[in-house]
Amino acid sequence: xxxxxxLILITNDDGISAPGIRTLISVMTQLGDVVVVAxxxxxSAMGHAITINSTLYLNKISKNGxxxxxxxxxxxxxxxxxxAVNEILKRxxxxxxxxxxxxxxxxxxxxxxxxxxxxxxxxxxxxxxxxFSLSDYNWDADFEPTKPFIKQIAAQVLEQGLPDGVLLNxxxxxxxxxxxxxxxxxxxxxxxxxxxxxKRQTPHGKDYYWLTGEFxxxxxxxxxxxxxxxxxxxxxxxxxxDLTAHHAIQQLNTxxxxx
Amino acid sequence: xxxxxxLILITNDDGISAPGIRTLISVMTQLGDVVVVAxxxxxSAMGHAITINSTLYLNKISKNGxxxxxxxxxxxxxxxxxxAVNEILKRxxxxxxxxxxxxxxxxxxxxxxxxxxxxxxxxxxxxxxxxFSLSDYNWDADFEPTKPFIKQIAAQVLEQGLPDGVLLNxxxxxxxxxxxxxxxxxxxxxxxxxxxxxKRQTPHGKDYYWLTGEFxxxxxxxxxxxxxxxxxxxxxxxxxxDLTAHHAIQQLNTxxxxx
Numbered sequence: 001x002x003x004x005x006x007l008i009l010i011t012n013d014d015g016i017s018a019p020g021i022r023t024l025i026s027v028m029t030q031l032g033d034v035v036v037v038a039x040x041x042x043x044s045a046m047g048h049a050i051t052i053n054s055t056l057y058l059n060k061i062s063k064n065g066x067x068x069x070x071x072x073x074x075x076x077x078x079x080x081x082x083x084a085v086n087e088i089l090k091r092x093x094x095x096x097x098x099x100x101x102x103x104x105x106x107x108x109x110x111x112x113x114x115x116x117x118x119x120x121x122x123x124x125x126x127x128x129x130x131x132f133s134l135s136d137y138n139w140d141a142d143f144e145p146t147k148p149f150i151k152q153i154a155a156q157v158l159e160q161g162l163p164d165g166v167l168l169n170x171x172x173x174x175x176x177x178x179x180x181x182x183x184x185x186x187x188x189x190x191x192x193x194x195x196x197x198x199k200r201q202t203p204h205g206k207d208y209y210w211l212t213g214e215f216x217x218x219x220x221x222x223x224x225x226x227x228x229x230x231x232x233x234x235x236x237x238x239x240x241x242d243l244t245a246h247h248a249i250q251q252l253n254t255x256x257x258x259x
Numbered sequence: 260x261x262x263x264x265x266l267i268l269i270t271n272d273d274g275i276s277a278p279g280i281r282t283l284i285s286v287m288t289q290l291g292d293v294v295v296v297a298x299x300x301x302x303s304a305m306g307h308a309i310t311i312n313s314t315l316y317l318n319k320i321s322k323n324g325x326x327x328x329x330x331x332x333x334x335x336x337x338x339x340x341x342x343a344v345n346e347i348l349k350r351x352x353x354x355x356x357x358x359x360x361x362x363x364x365x366x367x368x369x370x371x372x373x374x375x376x377x378x379x380x381x382x383x384x385x386x387x388x389x390x391f392s393l394s395d396y397n398w399d400a401d402f403e404p405t406k407p408f409i410k411q412i413a414a415q416v417l418e419q420g421l422p423d424g425v426l427l428n429x430x431x432x433x434x435x436x437x438x439x440x441x442x443x444x445x446x447x448x449x450x451x452x453x454x455x456x457x458k459r460q461t462p463h464g465k466d467y468y469w470l471t472g473e474f475x476x477x478x479x480x481x482x483x484x485x486x487x488x489x490x491x492x493x494x495x496x497x498x499x500x501d502l503t504a505h506h507a508i509q510q511l512n513t514x515x516x517x518x
Binding site for chain 2: 042044045046047048049050051052053055056057058078079082083085086087108110111112117120124125152156160162163165166182183185187188190192195196197199206207208209210211236237238239240241242243244245246247248249251252253255256257258
């Protein structure tokens with residue numbers, strides 16, 4: 001095997017100055033050459049949005065000679081990956097890691113998450129990719145306990161690669177390092193957000209809304225990411241971007257489509 | 260079975276005044292009571308973005324007594340569905356249809372599409388949902404040929420429902436009605452966008468980028484949505500929001516995770 005130093009692309013959705021991405025950078029510099037391309041402002045809940053109707057800016061943040069090359073980008077997390085791959089990196093990276101997200105991206109949150117969309121975009125481009133999230137929304141969250149696990153998971157993906165069309169969604173419980181029981185490979189729990197809109201009025205008398213909501217886990221399986229997190233484990237869900245419900249094709253073929 | 264009139268929610272990502280959604284409204288009024296909640300401006304390529312860090316506005320566009328109730332919303336397509344279900348509709352709709360999108364959402368485009376994300380959001384909320392798209396980006400595209408097929412597909416979903424956790428991604432080829440060969444149930448083709456960034460300079464000398472690209476279909480299967488569309492068929496892909504790559508779980512369990 002080629003012993004060249006791995007090239008690792010790092011992005012996130014909380015913005016380039018978030019503590020979570022700083023932790024991720026500190027771990028990844030132990031594993032390879034690191035290039036960071038991350039949004040210049042928070043882009044949470046952007047899903048897989050891309051910027052097609054406005055311009056994109058890249059700003060080089062790091063100075064020549066810095067150990068890590070860093071760019072901020074005016075676009076979404078997915079834009080960051082596309083720009084990195086096409087405009088910044090001289091070769092396809094060996095790994096793309098996204099996060100560490102401030103807040104969980106387990107279960108259905110994978111759909112809304114900018115962190116996971118960036119990892120998915122890398123996966124679509126054929127790059128082994130991992131999204132990391134910590135179940136703690138605080139800006140001052142303690143990311144220290146995640147470090148050895150992130151290093152182990154990333155090192156393993158660098159060594160073994162990932163199955164074709166698959167990326168990893170890794171979520172950490174909010175626990176101290178010695179309280180973490182280990183890693184569980186899991187499936188996405190069946191859960192959803194029960195929305196509640198907070199309806200208010202502007203000072204000028206116009207109604208407006210804030211989206212709020214409560215996370216509802218309807219899934220009692222012990223093989224889910226939610227179960228793993230609630231029981232002290234780190235959840236690792238293999239995620240795919242082939243959204244075809246293959247099991248439903250046969251059933252739909254029994255319908256009367258062409259009469 | 261209850262013979263009450265079906266309640267149908269309509270949304271899109273091209274904005275409430277797009278010809279595509281107008282066509283969809285004209286068909287759906289033949290099948291039930293229609294409520295429209297759609298973005299007040301184009302929101303293409305928004306993926307599954309939601310608005311959590313800014314306010315949301317709803318504007319009732321229709322007048323009392325109008326056949327169709329219409330609201331425009333300041334948010335994303337997913338916001339529209341959430342607001343409709345939680346703030347506007349008195350009961351859960353029997354069907355949510357999104358589109359007709361101006362441009363294809365076949366293959367990997369399902370990931371980037373605001374049209375499909377709105378349908379997916381409805382699916383997550385337990386509402387039978389269909390996204391419709393026409394392979395023609397023109398504002399003046401001819402939607403007439405899609406009408407009888409849309410009516411047939413929507414009527415069938417209203418009658419039979421959809422499998423749990425499944426929505427439909429329906430794409431129309433750009434063909435006259437008598438050129439359309441029929442409907443094919445298909446899987447999402449393995450394809451991607453080969454990006455090319457158009458790098459320009461502002462009048463003030465600062466670099467900026469436009470995202471452009473070319474769609475590359477790497478999939479030669481005859482059971483894909485791309486094959487169906489290229490061969491004169493309407494493609495119907497059952498889509499799921501459980502992104503777990505179930506086939507990869509066993510393989511990942513052979514890795515050495517907890518040493």
